[in-house]
Amino acid sequence: MADSLIARVRKDIVLYGALAANLGIAIAKFVAAGITGSSSMLSEGFHSCVDSFNQVLLLYGQHRAKRPPDAVHPFGYGRELYFWAFVVALLIFAIGAGVSVYEGVHHIHNPEPLRDPTINYVVLAVAVVMEGTSWFIARREFDTARGELGWWQAVRQSKDPAGFMVLFEDSAALAGLVIAGVGVWASHRFDRPELDGYASIAIGAVLAIVAVFLAREAKGLLIGEPADATIIAQVHALVDGHPAIASVNHIRTIHTAPDRVFVAISADFHDAVTMGEGEAILKDLEGRLKAAVPVLSSIYIRPEKREDAVVVPPPGA
Template sequence: MPTPTNTPDAPQSKTAIVAALAANLGIAAIKFAAAWFTGSSAMLSEAIHSLVDTANEWLLLLGLRASQQPATERRPFGYGRELYFWAFMVAVFIFLIGGGLSLYEGYEHLRHPAPLSSPTWNYVVLGLAFCFDGGSFLVARRMFNAQRGGQPFWQAFRASKDPSVFVVLFEDASDLLGLLIAFLGVFLSHWLNKPALDGVASLLIGVLLLVVAGLLLRETKSLLLGEPAEEAILQRIAELVDAEKAVARTAAPLSSYLSPHEILVVLTVSFEPGLPAAQVVEIIERLRTAVQQAHPDVKHLFIQPVAASKPPDYGSSVA
């Protein structure tokens, strides 16, 4: 039987999301105002970027809240993958709305370039936005670094099972890069008197958003479909079970992440022949307790006993 689902507590993830939501909401407003007064295509793209990010943070909060619902009769394994679904939707929105609209704005500005009016407002807004986004980025980076430990960045990103942190981190990083591109677009178009450069900046922001969205889509899709637990964890679980004297052999565990801190594991175990059924049940319960004490994230553990004469399948672990 699976153990009851424990509702994960994610105050750190929520802190990063709320910080990004507050920053992007305020920044989007002042960017739209600056784009209206100056006519900057790059600034309008950045305003759209911040507005999309604001909606994305709201979706992540929605997913985080939905994922913490307790298990029900219709959802015996809980709602953990709600977070993965909404994180996937965030990546889709960045791709379709953020990247698509920025590319469109850049294309239109290249077709109909117009000189900027009062570019000073753009510089003021970009400076303020950089400060707000920088603060949000530092919060998200601190949360991500706490998760990754000593792992290299890209390895930790690929191994992370908590999109509520790495999605915000990538959004904030793309915000800062987008602001730098927008600044160069505004500055060069004004300094060189070439309004088309502002449209080029908008196109580059669109490409940036498409790249970030592509990375997030790949990772969140993998989580949504069900990633297996880390090989080191599965190896330790198998060793723990093999240490039981009554166990003859253990197949490679099958596993899947149901949420960032909720793993489902299935073990096929061959016991020594001649053991009474009652004793096998007692051993299984003891093994379950030992595994879950050693690995608290293993919330659902199924141990399937097979006869010693029928060795278990030692295929590789899959989700």
């Protein structure tokens, strides 16, 4: 319980840290864009606003997901976080990428006279420091959660979208800052203000790529993903090792929240087990499973003859 509470607090720190950084950066970027007329800086301002709103939505999703089960949602509201994660991905694509590309095209066709870029460089430097700090916090939390897994494997297996979404948003933000800096420098170096517009389009492309990736991951979570193979193997070993169980036919799991799993088990009991004994065995098995695998929020065990069941081999078999 204490470990779970600490983990939730750390996740909230990541989101609040990203929110504070993005709000401050957005104001600075808009001020710089207004003074210098930079299209890429304006795109970066919208980018930071979208990121700020995204953090608010993820915090809201986490809050809603903590509601206990009720008659309408007997398995709880945990998967509501996945819905808001999908909305975040859509906002990055529709608003972040869309506005950036629009501003870039507009600036190319209607380039503004060049002005002193000094304030742009100052804002970009401050933004890199703030965004980098947020990225470092998000990466540290992500590294703690992923353990020995590789980055890509950890993202694909993660059932908590808030952590990797903030990390990828911050990564896209840092890439956007670099592109904006290059765009501002190139437009002044070559006296071609439309280059700043091309930088804005490039920022939009980066955001679109990140948005498509995040939407893909959020969609999988929203539809329903199974528990990690190690959890399934642990459940299989515990049930199969019970003296009353002849064999385990199959185990099916689905995440109802990042830290909650529903498991359905089909098991063949020995013929000598009576109905009364079976009830006590099922209660004993549930207690053992919940003690060994705390993320199991709901356990359903169905006694079923092996020849009548669709047998699925355990992980690694």
